[in-house]
Amino acid sequence: MKIKDIQIGRISVPLKTPFKTALRTVNSVEDVIVKIVTDSGSVGYGEAPPTGVITGDTTGAIIGAIEDHIKKLLIGKDIENFEDIMITLNNCVVKNTSAKAAVDIALHDLYGQRYKAPLYKLLGGYRKEIETDITISVNSPEEMAEDSLKAVKRGYDTLKIKVGVDSSMDIKRMKAIREAVGYDVRIRIDANQGWKPKEAVYTLRKMEDSGLQIEFVEQPVKAHDIEGLKFVTDNVSIPVMADESVFSPEDALKIMQMRAADLVNIKLMKTGGIYNALKICSMAEIYGVSCMIGCMLEAKVSVTAAVHLAAAKSIITKIDLDGPVLCSEDPVEGGAIFNERKITLSDEYGLGIKNVNGIKWINNHI
Template identity: 35%
Template sequence: MDSRGLAIRECYLSGAWRLSPGRSVLRVNTMKIKSVEVIPYSPPLKKFFGRDVEMGLGVLRGLDFALVRICSDEGLEGVGEICTVFPPTGTALAETVRTYFAPMLIGMDPSCIAQIHARMDALVEGAEPAKAGVDMALHDLVGKSLGVPVATLLGGSVRDHIDLSYSIMFGEPEAMADLAASLVRDGFGTVKVKVGQLGDLDVKALGLIRDAVGPSTTVRVDANMAWSTPKQALRCLQRMRPFDIELAEQPLAHDDLDGMAFVRDHIDLPIMADESCWAPRSVAKVLRANAADVVSVYVAESGGLFRAAQVFALCEAWGIPCAMGSMPENGVGTAAQVHLGMAMPNLRFASDCCGSRYYETDLLTETLPVENGKAFLPTGAGLGVDIDETVLESWRTDR
C-alpha cells in the first residue's frame, strides 16, 4: 500500500480526518450523521427444483429483511442490509435500529465505527444482523466520503477475486446432480451440497453429483445442524467419505461445541463451524473448544464488517483458516461480503459470496460482477452499489 493509501487507512481508523473532495490534502472531518432510515422488505427467493428452498434448517420462504440508509449533513448516503433467516426477523430488527441505534447515531461522526459499535453493544445485546446493517451503511458512507472502496478501509485488497461456492438445496438426487453439472459449466469450482435428508437420499445425491461434476470439482457438505447427536453425525459423514468430500459444515446444533469437537476428533474430515459463529466472543468459544478446523464468517452474523474483520484476525491468530457464508444476502449484503473477502488474508476457502444469485431479482441497479465462478470487487467508492428504487418499492412490507 502506498503512502496515500496508508494515510487514508490511518485516518479512517482514527476517525479524525478525511480527504477533501478533489484535493490531495487531509483536513479535519466535520461530517455528521443527519438521518437514519430503515425500510423492511421481502426479497423473493428462487424456487429450487420447483419448490421452496429446503435444507437442514427447514424450509425458507417469505424472507424478512430491511435496508438501512444513513445520510450525512453533506448530502452523502450509505446503505446497509439487515439480512437473517433466524429470529428475530428483519422487521423486528428494523425497529431495534429505529428505537435504540438511530437516536444515538444522529450527530455522530460516521467514521467513528469502533465507538459506534461499542455504543450499540451497550444499548442492545445480540441483534448482530441489525448492527451489521448499520455497520455496512457506515462503511459505505465513509468510503464515499473518502472516495475509496470499502475494501480499502478494511486494509486493502489482498486478492483480485474470490473463488465461489454455490449451495445445492434439498431435492431429488437426479435434479441436484443436474444443478451441480450446470454450475460447473458456469465456472464454479466448488459446490456445497445440503445434507440431512431422510433415508439414503444424501448418499444417493452425493454419488450422482460426484459423477456429474467429475473428480476436479470440489464438493463439500452442509448439514445446517440437521443431526441430533455426535454419533449420528459420524455415521452419516462416514457414508459420504467415498465421494471425496472437502469438508463438513455444522453437523450439530450451534451450542453443541463438545459434540462438534467429538466429531472432529473421530473422523478424518475437516469440520467447519457456521451457525456456532456469530460475534467474536462466540467464535472464541468455538476455538477454545477445538470444535472446528475451519470457521465460516458472515458479515450479518458477526455484527458487521468491523466485527467480521475481528473474527478473521482472531482465527488467524489461532491458526484456523476461514471461509465466508451466506444468509443468503441480497445485493447490498453480498457487496459487503465481497469487500470483506477481498481484504482478509485468512480467507482460505471458496466462499458463498454470491447470495444475491439465490433470488429472482436484485435490489441493485447493476448486478454484482461474477464471472466463471469468481466474484470481483464492484467499481466505485464505498460498497460500489446503487439501490433500484422501483424494486425496493415493490418489495416493501411497511406499506
C-alpha cells in the same frame, strides 16, 4: 460527515428456484434495507435478512431494534469518530445481530466514502476478485445430481451441497452427485445442524469410505453443542467447519481454543457486521484457522459488504457468497459485479452502491 437520518425500508426479490435446507424452504429474499443519510449528502446502504431459524431475528425485530435502540443513539455522530460509533452500535442493545449488521454495513459504506477509497482497500486490500461456490438445495438424489450438473455447466467448480435430512439418504444424495459431476469438481456439504454427533460421525465415515472426496462439512450438529462438534471433528478425517456455532468473537475464540472445529464460517448477520467479523479474522490468523465468508439468503447490498471483507483478508480462503446469483433479479445499482462464480469489486468509494430499486419505506423517507 455527520449522521442526519437513518431510514428503513423493505425489498422483495424472487428466487430462481426454491431454496431448501434442513431448517427451511424459502421462495424469495425478503430483506430490510437501511439507508443512512449524512449532512454532507453522502448516503450509505445496509441490508439484513430476517433469518429467524438461525439468528432469531424477524423482520419486526430488525426494524424495532433499529428504530427503538440504534437510530436515536447514532443520529448526530460523525463518521470520523468511527470507533466510538461502533462501540455505541454494539452496546445499544443485546444480540439483534442482523439489525446491527445492516447499520454496520451502511456505516462502513460511508467510512469508505469519507476517505475516498473502496472499502476492501481500507480493510486490507488483499485482492480485487474472488470466486464463490454455489448452493445445491436438498431434494431427491436424482434432482440434486441434475442441479449439480447444471451448475457445473454454468462454470462452477465448487458446489455446496445441502444435507442433514435423513442421513442414509444424504449418503445416496452425495453418491449421485459425485457420479454426475465427476472428481474435478470440489464438493463441500452443509448439514445445517441436521445430525446428532454419533450420526454425523457414522455418516461422514461412510462418505469417506465411499471415496466421495468431501472438501469439508459445515455445522454437522446443533449450534449449542460445542462438545458434540468437537467429537465429530476428532473422529472424522473430513475437515469440520463451525457456522451457526459462531456468532460472536467470543464464540470463535472458544471454538479455536478447544479445537472444536477445523474451520470457521463468518457471516455478517451473525457477527453483527464487519466490525466484529474483523476481530474473528484476527483470532483466526493467530490460531491458524482458515475462514469462509458466507451469507444468508441476501440481496446484493449486504453480500457486497461481505465481498469487500473477503477481498481484504487473506485468512478468508473459502467463499460462499452466491445469494445474488440465486435471485431472479437484481434491484441494486452498483456494488460488486457477479458473473456466475467470479465476483469483482470496482474502485468506487465505500461499497460502490448507487441506489436500491423497489424499496418500500416504512419510516419517514427524506
